[in-house]
Amino acid sequence: MFNQALKNVRLSPIVLVSEEVNRISEETGRDFILFQRGEMGFQTPKYIVDAMFEAINQGNTKYPVSGGHIKLKNAVINKLNDFNSIKGITPDNIVVTHGGQEGLQLVFKLFEGNKVVSFSPVWSVILENYVPFTNLKLIEIPFENDFSINYQLLEENLKNVSLLYLNTPHNPTGKVFSEEEIKTIVSICSKYGVYILSDEAYERITFDGIKHFSPMQLDYDRIISVFTFSKTYAMTGWRLGYIVTRDKEIGRMLRLAEYTQTAGVPTFTQFAGVEAISNKEKESEFLKELLTEYEIRRKTLYEGLSSIDGIKMPVQPQGAFYIFPDFSEFIPKNLTEEESKLFIHRKLIDSGVAAVYGSCFGKYSKNFLRFSYSTTNIKQILTGVERIKEALNK
Numbered sequence: 001m002f003n004q005a006l007k008n009v010r011l012s013p014i015v016l017v018s019e020e021v022n023r024i025s026e027e028t029g030r031d032f033i034l035f036q037r038g039e040m041g042f043q044t045p046k047y048i049v050d051a052m053f054e055a056i057n058q059g060n061t062k063y064p065v066s067g068g069h070i071k072l073k074n075a076v077i078n079k080l081n082d083f084n085s086i087k088g089i090t091p092d093n094i095v096v097t098h099g100g101q102e103g104l105q106l107v108f109k110l111f112e113g114n115k116v117v118s119f120s121p122v123w124s125v126i127l128e129n130y131v132p133f134t135n136l137k138l139i140e141i142p143f144e145n146d147f148s149i150n151y152q153l154l155e156e157n158l159k160n161v162s163l164l165y166l167n168t169p170h171n172p173t174g175k176v177f178s179e180e181e182i183k184t185i186v187s188i189c190s191k192y193g194v195y196i197l198s199d200e201a202y203e204r205i206t207f208d209g210i211k212h213f214s215p216m217q218l219d220y221d222r223i224i225s226v227f228t229f230s231k232t233y234a235m236t237g238w239r240l241g242y243i244v245t246r247d248k249e250i251g252r253m254l255r256l257a258e259y260t261q262t263a264g265v266p267t268f269t270q271f272a273g274v275e276a277i278s279n280k281e282k283e284s285e286f287l288k289e290l291l292t293e294y295e296i297r298r299k300t301l302y303e304g305l306s307s308i309d310g311i312k313m314p315v316q317p318q319g320a321f322y323i324f325p326d327f328s329e330f331i332p333k334n335l336t337e338e339e340s341k342l343f344i345h346r347k348l349i350d351s352g353v354a355a356v357y358g359s360c361f362g363k364y365s366k367n368f369l370r371f372s373y374s375t376t377n378i379k380q381i382l383t384g385v386e387r388i389k390e391a392l393n394k
């Protein structure tokens, strides 16, 4: 009777880890260093909050324009032009969504039942939610050991496939795909007419002078990019994002989906979004503060984990706020699949450290763990590293 697809949607392991940590804290009083969530440890900047109150006070409290208010669409066009060097976008190419997640859901829905390719590891929510919800058949293409791309493997798997899910900067590895990598991927996709769903949630969180390169900068129409305000402006709770595509047919379908799904994002939220991306001075002030802090955290966590013998570290991640090291060395060979999956996770939990076990991110990552430094300060990171060291030496 009920929709079978819903049965297969799983609870987020990231949320489950958080619940486990809360329960243990309540029961035993143990404190935890929290490396598990992608939440922002910053408050939304005041200039954005003020813009929302102003919009409410001016009476913008009615049903919103579905698909997005023209003021936000125009502000987005300017941002795409100035920051992303994506040219020639018109309001018709944009759909405003409830965060990046609704954007992804709408796009995946368009490809319901199809074969989809993704590099692996892949963000856990894709696996536990979108894939079962839209009955997709996901093919995981593993990165090489240094998170580089095996193009031959990609090409072999793209035949008879409709969509490639591409995420840069990447969750969980922190990899930022280079311009050259994106160009090669787009060129391979165009050979087979494969659509690209480009998830650019972390576009502004990059380090070492690296700038995010969007596939939409290239001349290929079958690209649908998903953006969000969540990570750039510490607006995770506002639920504001947008989809951009030059593909006319997809654009029409997305708008239709938007009407039927949610009747649009509240106008006052959209107006806060206009201010967020248009007030360049305040935006750059905030991003400077955010990136300076994350830069130090990244370095501290990376160096801390690297100082522990036996952990195989990837190259230093250049984007997002995650590090994804390999703990194979510490996992006894005689364990069952199920036991080995949670072995390190358990050890760390027992020592007061919460991270996310690698199997949530696909079938090639069971010996890895994801550490997020988005909500942990330097002192907590240092304490966390000490605890990990002790846990592994026990």
Ligand SMILES: Cc1ncc(COP(=O)(O)O)c(C=O)c1O
Residues within 6 Å of the ligand: 038, 098, 099, 100, 101, 102, 123, 167, 171, 199, 201, 227, 228, 229, 230, 236, 240, 241
């Ligand atoms: C890779 C990736 N894409 C998209 C999102 C969507 O974020 P939101 O729905 O808050 O915009 C997230 C959030 O954690 C993410 O990690």
